[in-house]
Amino acid sequence: MEFHNLLSKSVLDRPLTIAIAGAGGRGGQYARMNDLLDVPARITAAADANEIRLETLRRDHGVPAEHLYADWRDLAARPRMADAVIIATQDADHLEPTVAFAELGYDILLEKPMAITEEECVAIEQASVKHGVSIAVCHVLRYTPYTTKLVELLRAGVIGDIVSVDHVEPIGFDHFAHSYVRGPWRTTKEAATMLMAKSCHDIDWLSYVIGKPAERVSSFGGLHHFKAGNQPATAADTCVACPLTDCEYDARKIYQIGRLPFALSKMLGGREPTPELITEALAVSPYGRCVYKCDNDVADHQVVNLEYEGGVTASFTVTAFTKMAGRRTTFFGTHGELFGDSDRIEITDFRTGETTVHDTAPADHSASGGHGGGDLGLMQAFVEALSAGRPELILTDVAESLATHRIVFAAERSRTSGEVVAL
Incomplete structure (x- = not known):
């Protein structure tokens, strides 16, 4: 061959x-x-x-x-x-x-x-x-139709010069419990930090859309909620044995057919889900554990503050304590403001007072793959x-990715040391 x-x-x-x-x-x-x-x-x-x-x-x-x-x-x-x-x-x-x-x-x-x-x-x-x-x-966030349109608009100067950015990744309380409390990304003994595992996407994406290198970073956050001291007094150590019926992290609620397909697939090892298989898996797998009695140690919320070349600033928030939704970003510019929610872009022009909307959502999300078409x-x-x-088609070569990964590592150093880290 x-x-x-x-x-x-x-x-x-x-x-x-x-x-x-x-x-x-x-x-x-x-x-x-x-x-x-x-x-x-x-x-x-x-x-x-x-x-x-x-x-x-x-x-x-x-x-x-x-x-x-x-x-x-x-x-x-x-x-x-x-x-x-x-x-x-x-x-x-x-x-x-x-x-x-x-x-x-x-x-x-x-x-x-x-x-x-x-x-x-x-x-x-x-x-x-x-x-x-x-x-x-x-x-994959660099490759979505949403990002392509967003970068086109920002480079065209629709809001003037970018001065600051506010970016939020709402993981979702149930997704977080699956992946970062019960699942394979729960501890740095076995995987990366939560910021690296979940949000190196976002730190990379900010560098790409802002179009300038980051120069300084600070970060705050930690493990706030998913620890033994917050377990209700009457709760059991496994959900199948628990008498509580109003817990939002009850695995019997989270691992239902049609709710979180990727989570079910992970728990069942790719087998086709049935109520019987789910019940069996919850009784023996790590995914049936009480979220307050796991061996997790990664942060469940974090804020990263960034300063880019030329004084552009950005704040990034990643948190477990949300419903799962698309990432939300506001760009504050010298001539306008741009808000995006991973599908829809809304621009307000300060000079004219007009608002313009661009809908970038794929016609068929399921056909175009995950991450708003980014996988495809x-x-x-x-x-x-x-x-x-045509190597220019690859937007995320290894050298570019190494540079943005280093921002994530610097943010973690800041979070644990309390210092502002120069890049």
Whole structure:
């Protein structure tokens, strides 16, 4: 099989071939997006510990059974089997596979965050340079129709110069309980900090839309609510044994068919949900624990304050204590104000008093993938960049992502030290 490298700007006369290392929530989503691309691509190999996920790739995407592996190391031990690989393993398991596949000459699409330490992020960037491969990081927010329109408007000066920005990520109380109290991102012993795991997207996005490098950062926040001292006196340590019926974090309420599909899929390991399977899983899995009796240690709320080149300021709030909704941002400019909610952009012009509205929501959210079409936009850009030799289509190359990851690491240093950190 003929392979190419994006950095050589070659043009393919055949479908791009892709391997997947980690076919869970994110890897599986990118595989589904593959069928919607304008530029042809084929999934030719995959590795995941979950047999159900591998069978889905065989059934839905025609991946040969002999090219399905239980561990990414088994895939990496074979001669190169694709042009590119999507690495969507758990956060703490990004460095080793990225370096291994880079050594084999794969171009790489790496799920965010790059890694859970700054040293590992630097090592990933160095692997890209050393082995001459492209590594794109999955900051999908840059690729949404909403962001594309927003950047176009801001660069056109519709509100004059940007002076300050207020950005909010409302995680959702139930989503937070699933992922950051009961789930795999609950503790820095096993994963990244909450800010890195959930919001490196947002810090990266702010740098992109503001269009200037950050120079100083401060941050405040911590673990306020999800700890033992807040457990009601009559509560049990598991939800299935709990007599309380009015708890908003009751797993029997959260893990219902149709409520949080990604959470159900995670708890059930990709099996089709039924009431019986859900009841069985809640009795034995970590997702049935009382949120006040888990081993979580990550922050449940955080504020990040940023100063960019030229004095532009931004504040970012991420919190568990909301209903799950689209990110909300207000840009304050010298000639106007712009508000966006991830779908709709509203501009008020101070000079004319007029308000203009732009609706950027995809016509079919389910078809265009998650993150307001960002998942599809990312895959489209990645595949077209490699197929057509157009690296400029990748908005989140490894060097750019390393720079914005460093802002997140600096924010965490500020949160724990109380100091303003210069970048």
